[in-house]
Amino acid sequence: MTTGVLMLDIEGTELSPAEAKLLESPQVGGLILFSRNYENPQQLSALMRSIRKLRPDLLVAVDQEGGRVQRFRTGFTPLPPMAVLGHLWQEDALHAVACAHELGWLMATELRQYDIDLSFAPVLDLDWGQSSVIGDRAFGADPEVVTRLAGGVMAGMHEAGMAATGKQFPGHGWVKADSHIERPVDERSLEAIEEQDLRPFAALICRGLDAVMPAHVVYSRVCSAPAGFSRFWLQQVLRQKLRFDGVIFSDDLSMEGASQAGSYADRCDQALAAGCDMVLVCNNPDGAREVEAHLRRSPVAASHRLARMRARPARRPEPERLNESRRLAAELLKEV
Numbered sequence: 001m002t003t004g005v006l007m008l009d010i011e012g013t014e015l016s017p018a019e020a021k022l023l024e025s026p027q028v029g030g031l032i033l034f035s036r037n038y039e040n041p042q043q044l045s046a047l048m049r050s051i052r053k054l055r056p057d058l059l060v061a062v063d064q065e066g067g068r069v070q071r072f073r074t075g076f077t078p079l080p081p082m083a084v085l086g087h088l089w090q091e092d093a094l095h096a097v098a099c100a101h102e103l104g105w106l107m108a109t110e111l112r113q114y115d116i117d118l119s120f121a122p123v124l125d126l127d128w129g130q131s132s133v134i135g136d137r138a139f140g141a142d143p144e145v146v147t148r149l150a151g152g153v154m155a156g157m158h159e160a161g162m163a164a165t166g167k168q169f170p171g172h173g174w175v176k177a178d179s180h181i182e183r184p185v186d187e188r189s190l191e192a193i194e195e196q197d198l199r200p201f202a203a204l205i206c207r208g209l210d211a212v213m214p215a216h217v218v219y220s221r222v223c224s225a226p227a228g229f230s231r232f233w234l235q236q237v238l239r240q241k242l243r244f245d246g247v248i249f250s251d252d253l254s255m256e257g258a259s260q261a262g263s264y265a266d267r268c269d270q271a272l273a274a275g276c277d278m279v280l281v282c283n284n285p286d287g288a289r290e291v292e293a294h295l296r297r298s299p300v301a302a303s304h305r306l307a308r309m310r311a312r313p314a315r316r317p318e319p320e321r322l323n324e325s326r327r328l329a330a331e332l333l334k335e336v
Helices: 017-023 041-054 083-091 093-112 143-159 190-195 198-206 231-241 256-261 264-274 285-297 304-309 319-333
Strands: 006-008 028-033 059-062 064-066 165-169 211-214 247-252 278-280
Touching: 006 285, 017 028, 017 041, 017 285, 028 278, 064 093, 083 093, 083 143, 083 319, 093 143, 093 319, 143 198, 165 198, 165 247, 190 198, 211 231, 231 264, 247 256, 247 304, 256 264, 264 278, 264 285
Parallel strands: 006 028, 006 278, 028 059, 165 211, 211 247, 247 278
Antiparallel strands: none
């Protein structure tokens, strides 16, 4: 059972004594890995053994979408950006969905061999042709196409024993600004967002989407707070209207799009009050320590939902299917 509501990161390819002590805190429930934490499969295995020895219950995550966002590369199969599947859809929709399933299965299967619980995927944003931070990470511009292809990836992840996280709710694709370094504002009406960007989230929630990550975007005609700090978006829309009962992960509270919420402790409080089950603080060790200390002073009980995000025990994949899935990924990469 995951005990803490904070997910943080580490600096290098092995745990330092200070990081090990921090991970032992009952306020910490998750760890996200980045490219700087990876050298090769042998190093990752050793790192994960040290983490599991320390905290068997910890949720360990990574962003392994494919394309530009694939943290582990050497020794892992290079995955294409999801836009390739959108292009394939135009030629053969059924084949595109089958390929999406295999890529989701392959990505999750490779990660599960190292006892990593989840990749924050799939991206459910629509590609409106104006967001450089989304771009080819999106399956396409049509909500129905995105739903079908993301649903294929989700089904493949589920087959491999991994939960799926749809992001970035209710949609980051319209705004040009990158919420990592700016404060994006989407001026569209609620009706416009519901008619387009929300549709993949609504459809996949009905099909068993396990988790959602909200965007650090202000939808100014709807709510003055970014979605990840908004009770309207997380409670009224996501929980009540869409009847979502899965996990809500905050996006990284170190991003510029989250900065208007104040200090790291304030960001944590506002995200949890809005409805997030777990808050992420990445690439800012001081911010992570501030949140951990704040949670020690004012403990927050972890949601029972978080336990659902632990992956099922990894099974050794059949070599024939693994090789065929890798060949498929290589063929799709040629289309980039």
